[in-house]
Amino acid sequence: MITVLQPGTQLLIEDLGRPGCAAVGLSPSGALDTRALRLANRLVGNDPGAAGLELLLGGAELEFDAEALLAVTGACGPLSLAAAGLPPAEAAAGRPVRVPAGARLRIGPARAGLRYYVAVAGGIEAEPLMGSRSTDVLSGLGPAPLRAGDVLAVGSPAGHPDTGWLPTPVPPQGRIVVRVQPGPRLDWFARGTWQRLTGRDWTVSPDSNRVGVRLLGRPLERTAADELPSEGLITGAVQVPASGLPTVFLSDHPVTGGYPVPAVVVPADLPLLAQARPGQPVRFLAPPPDPTS
Incomplete structure (x- = not known):
């Protein structure tokens, strides 16, 4: 016990x-x-x-x-x-x-x-x-x-501990860089939004929690004025509410939401955001261009 x-x-x-x-x-x-x-x-x-x-x-x-x-x-x-x-x-x-x-x-x-x-x-x-x-x-x-x-x-121990040397990741203390893919509602935003989302640093807000990491910076501009019906969300979705400031949803996120999602964080990089401290800079890394396109 x-x-x-x-x-x-x-x-x-x-x-x-x-x-x-x-x-x-x-x-x-x-x-x-x-x-x-x-x-x-x-x-x-x-x-x-x-x-x-x-x-x-x-x-x-x-x-x-x-x-x-x-x-x-x-x-x-x-x-x-x-x-x-x-x-x-x-x-x-x-x-x-x-x-x-x-x-x-x-x-x-x-x-x-x-x-x-x-x-x-x-x-x-x-x-x-x-x-x-x-x-x-x-x-x-x-x-x-x-x-x-x-x-x-x-519970009762059932396995054998790993006594060999294992690399232990150290949380970054400077800028955190996470990879993103385009989301399903990028077309709801002004032209050049992808470059503005990925081309500058955002700052982790003190209002972040297990639901999501709220980010501070220059707001993103929406062009579509329609109401978006509530739709399914996944962990890593970058949702942008009326304020224009992105929130990256983490494990305790709601399962549906009514704000557009212009990007999604690659799942392997979510542990970096789990360790992001208020005030820490975050940069979204866009995927490289497709040479076949």
Whole structure:
């Protein structure tokens, strides 16, 4: 069992989500930085989709009532273990860490990136919904955000931890570059919008969350004045509301929306946006020209 002593800014149970449920009104949800969660699970011998913890910004403290094997990935910041009767000792990120019974894991403020991921051998147990243990903050479905005093059950370890050296991605601290493809409603915008979208930096807004990354900059101009009927959305859709400022939808996005989508972020680059901090510049990278066209 794991007791949450301090939950930090936001501490959630997340796995790889529940894709394919849009028809019943459920977003995919799941870890925003799937790359970090997969790595943490691999380090402790879990299946890639085992449930772990997603921590926003840091500031959490967890107590383990029995010996455990854990790994922390994603954001970069100070980690320490305090065993009974011993002073706190630094813990390594991106590596399997053996935790003695009664020890406390402290996760400090993130210095780079935004979200930590904690995997424990055996995975975090929670009641599944549509095959996933993920928290969906938009709908309120799945496990509730964790609070001080909550106790988490851990499953039985079934795999072998990866004790070899694995490269650990470091969240970029400067400009974040993500690839985009044209979206279905690019023709609703003024001529040259694609060049304006991809030819300059945007800035991550403090209003960003698990639903989407809001971007600040020079607004994009719409030419179509029609009302757009609500249509399906996918993770990575770049939706532009009346303000002209884009929002990149993340895992907890609504399944439909009524604003045009001029672009879609390549799925492999979404983990970069999951770690984007307010004020950080973002550049959309257009695909190279098709030499056959």
